[in-house]
Amino acid sequence: MSAADDLARASRRLYALGWMRGTSGNVSVRDADGILVTASGIDKSAVESADAVRIDAGGAALPGQERSASAEAPVHAALITEAGAGAxxxxxxxxxxxxxxRWPGGVPLVDVEQLKGIGRGAHGDLAIVPVVANSQDMADLSARILAARDPGVPGVIVAEHGLYTWGSSLAEAIDRTESFDWLFEHALRLDRLGRG
Ligand SMILES: [Zn+2]
Incomplete structure (x- = not known):
């Protein structure tokens, strides 16, 4: 199974979970030859290995490829090259x-078993997920995410936009994405019950 196959399979899975609607979202992975990211503007329910675009450390597509890289490729490249993520x-x-x-200064998560899914303790271990403002300038957005990043929390939320997560492997990054979504939903429900 090549890294491009893994990327395609991951995209289809995340689409099926409802998080990549209307061509939104993107996935990247590091392999022996560099970095692969999903192509721009594609339906994530039908991503194939041919939709993986090879990019450089700045997020620009290497020449000679049929598809163009996702607009958010520079953020992925920054997380992989500067934050040391594998995916x-x-x-x-x-x-x-x-x-x-609800929590623009950072989303507090504590005291629930699913926290183990992002590498934290189930009890008495407060994790605050950083929130950064959205930007259409990808260099600016990358800088904000890297600056806000907490080494003990493998994700950053971009306000009014979405979530970036990472891991040492694509499987780990996906596991963490699933855990984060559950944890945010849980925090919002507790808050609605007046128990947040
Ligand atoms: Zn997005």
Whole structure:
């Protein structure tokens, strides 16, 4: 199974979870030859290995490829080259966007088993997920995400936009994305019950 196959399979899975609607979202992975990211403007329910675009450390597509890289490729490249991730996932998780609107200074998560899914303790271990403002300038957005990043929290929410997560592998980045979505939904529900 090549890295391009893994990327395609990951995109289809994240689409099926409802987080990559209307061509939104993108996935990247590092392999022996560099970095691969999903192509721009594609339906994530039908991503194939041919939709993986090879990019440089700045997020620009290497020459001679049929498809253009996702507009958000520079953010992926920054997470991989500057933050040392093996893979990065960007999804338009509704729960992430709503949680950032509720807690714009950072989303507090504590005292629930699913926290183990983002590498934290189930009890008495407060994790605050950073929130950054959205930007259409990808260099600016990358800088904000890298600056806000907490080494103990493998994700950053972009307000009014979505979630970036990362991991040492694509499987780990996806696992964490699933855990984050659950945790944000849980935090919002507790808050609605007046127990947040
Ligand atoms: Zn996006």
């Amino acid at each position: 990065a996932v960007h999804v338009h998780s509704l729960a992430a966007v709503e949680a950032a609107a």
